[in-house]
Amino acid sequence: MAYQQGNNLTMKLFMKRLFFLFSLLFLIFFTTGCGKPVMMDEVNKQGFYPYHNEMFNFDLSLPKEFRYYQTQRMTFPGYTDLDIFVPTADTNYPEQVPGYAEPIIVRVYDKTAYDNLNADLKAQSIKVAEKKDKVYALIFWDSIPSDWQGKWSDAMKQQLIKNFKLK
Numbered sequence: 001m002a003y004q005q006g007n008n009l010t011m012k013l014f015m016k017r018l019f020f021l022f023s024l025l026f027l028i029f030f031t032t033g034c035g036k037p038v039m040m041d042e043v044n045k046q047g048f049y050p051y052h053n054e055m056f057n058f059d060l061s062l063p064k065e066f067r068y069y070q071t072q073r074m075t076f077p078g079y080t081d082l083d084i085f086v087p088t089a090d091t092n093y094p095e096q097v098p099g100y101a102e103p104i105i106v107r108v109y110d111k112t113a114y115d116n117l118n119a120d121l122k123a124q125s126i127k128v129a130e131k132k133d134k135v136y137a138l139i140f141w142d143s144i145p146s147d148w149q150g151k152w153s154d155a156m157k158q159q160l161i162k163n164f165k166l167k
Contacts, residue, residue: 048163053082056108058129058136061163065151070100078113082106090145101148104160105139128164138164 044050048061049069062069062084070085085100093101107125114122114135125137138161144152 051084052167053106056080056082056106056134056136057167058106059163059165059167060106060160063156063159065156066103070097072097079107079109082108086148088145089147093143093145101141101145103141103144103148103152106164107137107139109135109137111135126161128161129166131166136164136166 042049043064044061046061047064049064049066051060051062051071052058053060055073066084066086068087072083072085074081074083082105083096083102084104084106085097085102087099088101089099090101096102109117111130111133114127114137125139127135127137129136140157140160
């Protein structure tokens with residue numbers, strides 16, 4: 001009888017510990033699931049679309065006006081362009097992609113190629129970062145589509161420059 005009582009106590013203790021362990025695991029999974037990161041097609045709490053580029057390891061928070069934005073990467077000798085496109089209804093705007101305009105290009109230069117650029121070419125872009133053998137620059141559109149005239153501003157441009165972050 002004493003053996004059976006000891007066995008029951010051991011089993012009860014085992015069950016309590018098992019219950020505690022499963023409760024703890026459930027709590028960990030539940031709390032980590034609640035803090036999921038905002039997806040790149042969702043506006044975050046600050047009102048921006050968070051864009052992360054894995055290849056060049058940078059983040060760029062895009063304004064909420066960039067809803068339905070698209071990206072495209074093109075590589076050339078000495079640099080790579082990451083083109084960011086936004087929808088436009090302006091049929092007179094020259095299109096690289098039908099129905100889209102290109103407000104910003106993130107240009108990632110090889111450092112030697114950037115160092116060899118002439119002053120006029122450097123002036124066409126805004127250098128925002130440099131890391132190891134890469135130089136990061138932003139190029140903004142020259143002409144703005146008619147439906148973006150009221151959306152685009154110098155403040156938005158400055159915010160984009162400020163929002164560029166290397167990881």
